[in-house]
Amino acid sequence: xxxxxxxIAEKTGLTAHTLRYYDKEGLLPFVERSGSGIRQFKEIDIExxxxxxxxxxxxxxxxxxxxxxxWCMLGDKTLRQRHNLFLEQKKQVDAQIxxxxxxxxxxxxxxxxxxxALKAGTEKVHTSQKCRTQAKKKMLAGAxxxxxxxx
Numbered sequence: 001x002x003x004x005x006x007x008i009a010e011k012t013g014l015t016a017h018t019l020r021y022y023d024k025e026g027l028l029p030f031v032e033r034s035g036s037g038i039r040q041f042k043e044i045d046i047e048x049x050x051x052x053x054x055x056x057x058x059x060x061x062x063x064x065x066x067x068x069x070x071w072c073m074l075g076d077k078t079l080r081q082r083h084n085l086f087l088e089q090k091k092q093v094d095a096q097i098x099x100x101x102x103x104x105x106x107x108x109x110x111x112x113x114x115x116x117a118l119k120a121g122t123e124k125v126h127t128s129q130k131c132r133t134q135a136k137k138k139m140l141a142g143a144x145x146x147x148x149x150x151x
Contacts, residue, residue: 002032002040012049019049026066027052029073058093 009016022028030048032040055065068085071078117123
């Protein structure tokens with residue numbers, strides 16, 4: 001069974017424009033064409049598009065995705081390169097996740113900040129708490145300092 005570009009766009013969530021762009025960039029060499037040149041997508045092409053989307057959505061440039069697709073078309077002799085490509089992409093994704101966790105921590109802090117302010121009816125609740133906390137820290141830091149030695 002063949003699918004049109006519109007049907008594939010609906011199934012994958014990619015736009016027809018994106019699919020045409022991918023084809024123009026050489027990312028879809030596996031897609032067949034009818035005698036009149038119309039793209040004819042098969043069920044397996046949906047999986048290819050899922051891999052392409054995964055790589056793109058995790059930051060891989062189109063040119064590097066094309067290298068991967070070209071390696072796939074060359075067969076088993078490029079297994080090592082493809083494996084290494086995914087190992088490198090995993091490092092990129094792990095770094096993105098670490099950064100996103102930092103952002104999430106900040107967002108959660110701000111949510112708690114505003115929930116406290118909403119309960120108090122004012123943001124000033126944080127100013128007075130912050131001032132007291134900073135003063136206490138300074139006081140404790142000053143108490144821990146050793147007097148300078150005289151020579």
